[in-house]
Amino acid sequence: MPYERSRAIVQTHEFLEQLSQDSSQSEEIRRVAINLLRHYPSKDEVLLQGRIQEGLEDKFGYPPFLSSKLE
Template identity: 45%
Template sequence: MTTPSERSRAVIQTEAFLKELSKDASLPEKVRSDAKFLLRHFPARSDVILAGQLEEEAVTLPIPFLFPVFSSSIVE
């Protein structure tokens, strides 16, 4: 099972990968434009960290089924 920290790291690394693809002139234009399109709606590192912080705080609420998806601490 993927932990919140692993999931956060994967999302952050995927964003970085898409950024690399979007700027790589050796790739076909279609690949670069698809990467740019995906990045338009992809969460930034700061979004993932903030989501992790909010979810970690929400665990203290009396809602039994709520658990963190992301983590505010990323080990890279």
């Protein structure tokens, strides 16, 4: 479901943020998390994309991949 995809992306972003700041993790793991976050969409970007896709569904006939809501 689109809202489940959106929620999973947002939760993954939060997880990577936590991982990047966790001093119990190795420097390499934290560095990888930081590098991934550079190109990972934020919650606002995911929800905006969901809103855009929902608005285009009627015009193009394709269901949205993402949702503007997380539930």
